[in-house]
Amino acid sequence: xxxxxxxxxxxxxxxxxxxxxxxxxxxxxxxxxxxxxxxxxxxxxxxxxxxxxxxxxxxxxxxxxxxxxxxxxxxxxxxxxxxxxxxxxxxxxxxxxxxxxxxxxxxxxxxx
Amino acid sequence: xxxxxxxxxxxxxxxxxxxxxxxxxxxxxxxxxxxxxxxxxxxxxxxxxxxxxxxxxxxxxxxxxxxxxxxxxxxxxxxxxxxxxxxxxxxxxxxxxxxxxxxxxxxx
Numbered sequence: 001x002x003x004x005x006x007x008x009x010x011x012x013x014x015x016x017x018x019x020x021x022x023x024x025x026x027x028x029x030x031x032x033x034x035x036x037x038x039x040x041x042x043x044x045x046x047x048x049x050x051x052x053x054x055x056x057x058x059x060x061x062x063x064x065x066x067x068x069x070x071x072x073x074x075x076x077x078x079x080x081x082x083x084x085x086x087x088x089x090x091x092x093x094x095x096x097x098x099x100x101x102x103x104x105x106x107x108x109x110x111x112x
Numbered sequence: 113x114x115x116x117x118x119x120x121x122x123x124x125x126x127x128x129x130x131x132x133x134x135x136x137x138x139x140x141x142x143x144x145x146x147x148x149x150x151x152x153x154x155x156x157x158x159x160x161x162x163x164x165x166x167x168x169x170x171x172x173x174x175x176x177x178x179x180x181x182x183x184x185x186x187x188x189x190x191x192x193x194x195x196x197x198x199x200x201x202x203x204x205x206x207x208x209x210x211x212x213x214x215x216x217x218x219x220x
Contacts, residue, residue, distance in 0.1 A: 004155075031206055037153070043199075043210035056207045090155055092208075099144055099205045103155035 004093040004104035012110045018079040021107045025072050025093030031055075032074040033101065034066060037088040046089075049074055050096070078109075086111045116200045121215040124194075130187040132214050134200030137181040143203050145176055147185045149196040150213070156199065159185065190218045 005024040013019050025032050033056075034046040045058040049068035066076040078085055088108050092101045117135040124130040136145060144163050148156035160167055160174045162183075167174045173186040187194055197213040 033206055033208070035208075035210075042212060043156070043208075045207050045209065048206045050206070058207070088153055094205055096205070099161065100158065101146070101205050101208070102158055103148075105155045106153075 004091060004102055006089075006091050006104035006107050008107060009105065010108045010110075012112060013081050014112055015081055015083060017081050018077060019081060019109060020075050020077045021089055021091075021109070023074045023076075023091030023093075023104060025074070025091075026095070026102060029093040029095050030072050031094035031096050032068060032072065033092040033094060034074070034076050035090040035092065036060075037090060037106070038084075038086070043090070046076065048094075081111045083111050085109065115209060116202050116211050118198075118200055118211060118214045120212065121217065123217045123219060124187075124190045126192060126218055126220050127189055130185075130190040130194065130216060130218070132185040132187075132198050132200070132216065133182065134185070134202075135182045136200065136202035139180055139202035141180075144205065145174065145180075145183050146199075146201040146203070146205070146208070147172070147174065148199045148201070149194075149216075150199065151196045157196075159198075161205075190216075192218050192220065194218050 031050040033048040037043045048056040068074045088106045090106045094101045146161040147159040150156045176183045199213040
């Protein structure tokens, strides 16, 4: 079966701009989680969506937001980009019945 | 959220078993133990997970102690391609807390 698809794979933005990242989960998975990975902070949980509702949220400022559509695809948005937002953003597709989570290859965001 | 403790690095000879330990003494009764690995900043790759019983799949075996305070991931025959950072997570599947992991170096 197809894996988790994240688009785009690479992105360069300027400080102050906003960005939208996309995640298409594995077919049949209704939950999606987002993570940020930086060299200094490691992998950190951003938020989780299930059936279009945010269920869990990590400790990130309000500039980070997300949503999930009825087909389970999810987007995350970062507004007013800062240099420190440069990171690998990862999406996990979750099978809640089997309690399994599979990650995509991530979107590498560089803020200049 | 359970926090885990792993050694920062380990070496293993190619072809030998790699045994990666993890302490998760604060894990709660309904939290699973998950293992992932990450190679060259790719997305973390799922290896195995379990709740109470030992588990085995085509990649690895997971041994969880009876008190669930620690576990060991076993790669039965390590290859050079198993060189990666291995993360042990004691958590619910929808919001993982990742620690620093163990860098496994498989040497010829």
